[in-house]
Amino acid sequence: MITLFQHQQQALDETEGKNRVAYYLDMGLGKTFVGSEKMMKLNKRINLVVCQCSKVQDWIEHFQDYYTRNCVFDLTNPKTFKWFFEQVQHEVPTLMIGVINYELTFRRNVLKTLTGFTLMLDESSLIQNENAKRSKFILGLKPDNVILLSGTPTGGKYENLWSQCQLLGWKISKELFWKQYIQTEWVETDGFWRQQITGYKNVDRLKMKLAEHGAVFMTTEQAGISLPKRNWIKVKTRPSPLYWKFWNDRYIAIDSANLGEFELDADFYGSNAHCERELIGDTSLTRRLYARQLCGLYNPARYEAFRDLVNSTEDRLIVFYNFTEEMERLKGIAKGLNRPVSVLSGEEKNLDAYRYQHNSITFIQYQAGAMGGNFQLANKIIYFSLPQGSELWEQSQKRIHRLGQERPCFYYLMICPGTVEEDILSTLEMRKDYTDELFRKYEQAATAPQSP
Structure with missing residues (x-):
């Protein structure tokens, strides 16, 4: 019963x-x-x-x-x-x-x-x-x-x-x-x-x-439930040194040697640190995709900022990411700092470290874990990269901010100002406004139309 x-x-x-x-x-x-x-x-x-x-x-x-x-x-x-x-x-x-x-x-x-x-x-x-x-x-x-x-x-x-x-x-x-x-x-x-x-x-x-x-x-408020305060902290970094060249030319040849002063260290960032590939933004979609990756996946400054965040606390951390290669490099950082790691992705689900280690880092791929799961043992989320979908963005925030959470929640938003990431964030926030409006009680006016 x-x-x-x-x-x-x-x-x-x-x-x-x-x-x-x-x-x-x-x-x-x-x-x-x-x-x-x-x-x-x-x-x-x-x-x-x-x-x-x-x-x-x-x-x-x-x-x-x-x-x-x-x-x-x-x-x-x-x-x-x-x-x-x-x-x-x-x-x-x-x-x-x-x-x-x-x-x-x-x-x-x-x-x-x-x-x-x-x-x-x-x-x-x-x-x-x-x-x-x-x-x-x-x-x-x-x-x-x-x-x-x-x-x-x-x-x-x-x-x-x-x-x-x-x-x-x-x-x-x-x-x-x-x-x-x-x-x-x-x-x-x-x-x-x-x-x-x-x-x-x-x-x-x-x-x-x-x-x-x-x-x-x-909504939570309509249900009469009071949850802890949510705190947002923007972690701003410059994009990859190649970002603006790619944005203007729609093409770049990328490898670890031309990433500028932040050369990737394979021992520190994992086995996928060295990469050689061409990024071709010949359509608006591919241009946007690779621009996002030059803010996150191919951006050494982002990894350095992530390392600093991890070093700043021994608390459990939840990290949302988009691309498998991002996760592999982030795991390399976590293991280099002797932090226990859990992963929730389309290929892997191992949450032992999250459950049993107070200083664990749990990497969650948006598509695999943003829309379900209770992670309120943690009260800190790091967004290494932003999702494209508003529902993934909104639901990911609730993985820690839910019934059973008694501590204030902190959201660390890693972002490169002046880049495509700001446009994505603006769109996500606009979509959230529309979602919030739908959840407000409708006004039952006497003259409300009865047509479809």
């Missing part, structure tokens, strides 16, 4: 009687418990939970610990997947909960044959692109009930809500959705004209319609 917090029960009460719901609760408010309790209330024999690969085992353990040990199936295992469907076909009356990751769903075509089931999507923002294979597949399923869970349902981009609206039963066309809620203008980029989003409109109406279709938005 689970005893819910008051705010969790409130979310359930607001969706009483609805069979298609979205719990857009701020990170750390316990969406897992709200979603699983709603699933039990819907009382379907067959239940399908879709989540990130790194969260499959967490969901399995959650259901085993709080509900049942015998009827939870790891559908990422082919043999277990086959056994699950044998039980489905034999119509065994027992409760069945299958857990699978997003990238495997569309590779398990037999899921399309499921009927009469409850579908729960953890981090439902991952189906925001309705043209992606996983999104198309999930939108083609035929569940009786739907539960969506996310702390950042749009990443500050309201156009990304359309797919989730479909699952909630709001059958507004994409064309009408854009017409009603998205502001655009035509701009020319690299000789091509494209439609650019400039803002949003009718936001209160959008929030009202979402509420009508079972969406609950809740």
